[in-house]
Amino acid sequence: MRSDDTIFAIASGHGRAAVCLIRISGPESRTILESMAGRVPEPRRAVVRTLKDPMTGEPLDQALVLWMPGPGSFTGEDQAELQIHGGLATRAAVLRALGSLENCRAAEAGEFTRRAFLNGRMDLAQVEGLADIIDAETEAQRRQAMRQLGGRLGNAAEGWRESVLQVLALLEASLDFSDEGDVPEDLEAESLQMIDQVRGEIGQAMANRSGERLREGLTVVLAGPPNAGKSTLLNALARRDVAIVSPIAGTTRDVIEVHCDLGGLPVIIVDTAGLRESADAIEQEGVSRARARAENADLVLWLVPPEGEESAPPPARRLLRVGTKSDLDRTSWDCDLTIAAATGEGLPELIARLEEEAAALIGQGDAIVTRERHRRALERAHGALDRSRAMLVSHGPLELAAEEVRMAARSIGEITGRVDVEDVLDRLFSSFCIGK
Ligand SMILES: Nc1nc2c(ncn2[C@@H]2O[C@H](COP(=O)(O)OP(=O)(O)OP(=O)(O)O)[C@@H](O)[C@H]2O)c(=O)[nH]1
Ligand SMILES: [K+]
Numbered sequence: 001m002r003s004d005d006t007i008f009a010i011a012s013g014h015g016r017a018a019v020c021l022i023r024i025s026g027p028e029s030r031t032i033l034e035s036m037a038g039r040v041p042e043p044r045r046a047v048v049r050t051l052k053d054p055m056t057g058e059p060l061d062q063a064l065v066l067w068m069p070g071p072g073s074f075t076g077e078d079q080a081e082l083q084i085h086g087g088l089a090t091r092a093a094v095l096r097a098l099g100s101l102e103n104c105r106a107a108e109a110g111e112f113t114r115r116a117f118l119n120g121r122m123d124l125a126q127v128e129g130l131a132d133i134i135d136a137e138t139e140a141q142r143r144q145a146m147r148q149l150g151g152r153l154g155n156a157a158e159g160w161r162e163s164v165l166q167v168l169a170l171l172e173a174s175l176d177f178s179d180e181g182d183v184p185e186d187l188e189a190e191s192l193q194m195i196d197q198v199r200g201e202i203g204q205a206m207a208n209r210s211g212e213r214l215r216e217g218l219t220v221v222l223a224g225p226p227n228a229g230k231s232t233l234l235n236a237l238a239r240r241d242v243a244i245v246s247p248i249a250g251t252t253r254d255v256i257e258v259h260c261d262l263g264g265l266p267v268i269i270v271d272t273a274g275l276r277e278s279a280d281a282i283e284q285e286g287v288s289r290a291r292a293r294a295e296n297a298d299l300v301l302w303l304v305p306p307e308g309e310e311s312a313p314p315p316a317r318r319l320l321r322v323g324t325k326s327d328l329d330r331t332s333w334d335c336d337l338t339i340a341a342a343t344g345e346g347l348p349e350l351i352a353r354l355e356e357e358a359a360a361l362i363g364q365g366d367a368i369v370t371r372e373r374h375r376r377a378l379e380r381a382h383g384a385l386d387r388s389r390a391m392l393v394s395h396g397p398l399e400l401a402a403e404e405v406r407m408a409a410r411s412i413g414e415i416t417g418r419v420d421v422e423d424v425l426d427r428l429f430s431s432f433c434i435g436k
């Protein structure tokens, strides 16, 4: 993969469509426009042109053509866009023509955005925000992704890094000017104060886990004895026939997940095998998967059917007891809610309760940490600041305190991609669509 190649890709979806958007980026963009669309239009002005095969001169399509010279473009390079007709043969013909040009090749997943990042058009946290916008399934996720794209985390991280570098400058000045390597008292006080300020803010940002929950979705596991009505409830919540329902105990063995939008919040509902001792090896495996999912869930709905003996729920972080089959009129449970998934009775109340639970766990959606990557980087920074603080207070070696502060700055810099993050880049950009 060469970064000075000119790349092209379909940026709109695949399959037959009214219009298909082709993006082109790189040094040959202007030449490509000239050879296929004739004269290059004025920057950022859409014009209609007949696209021609550059080799044969054969007309390929009528297209809306845009010229967006760098460095003010999305990638920072010269860019062109072709809005062609979205027929399969048309797009194949135009892609073939582009591929036949020298130094011009199909883009890899995320390559446009990677170039935008490498050319300083966006920081790494913004790139992640962009990925999240494309993946957002609910309104709250979309809003959080927009805040990240707007630079919310990146700006905070830059502020922290700035302060930490100031502390470093203070410590290095003391190193240069004091013979004994002792920090003058006022400098020490100033350094400590700045360290504590940043430590406090980072600690607060780390304490809020709602950003990751919102990005990934809350997991709600449906658990209970066989035939409790778990799969019936899953189908009712999903409003489609996802899981097999039958009167035979032990019907469900695999874990079945459905993504739902509850009041704008993403909730993953998970149906599991009924919990019981079983001689059947496959059912046993299903039961152990069910237990594992319940243990890691944000919330477990423990379904209690009217028939059969009461069994004990699995260990869970948070659990609601839901009495099922309330239409059977044999109510003897002590439950938080009762439902009859088969008739719909009690479902609106259950959904309202789930929305409340989700809102409580996700909060205001005002978190700035939205990925584990951010949390890990901040944890490292926080730890390094702790150690530098302890060293300053105990009048330990100044060089070592300065080294810890430098470590903290480096860890914070990983968030925006200011410092070397090559391994992160490959993973992140490969998760993008081609054409983004
Ligand atoms: N009367 C009544 N029957 C129900 C209700 N919900 C489920 N059932 C019945 O109970 C039986 C078991 O339902 P499932 O949804 O398969 O139960 P499950 O908990 O998924 O069972 P396993 O997958 O075997 O653990 C089926 O015959 C359903 O039709 C309900 O609200 N009322
Ligand atoms: K069943």
Ligand SMILES: [Mg+2]
Residues within 6 Å of the ligand: 230, 231, 232, 243, 244, 245, 251, 252, 271, 272, 274
């Ligand atoms: Mg089932």
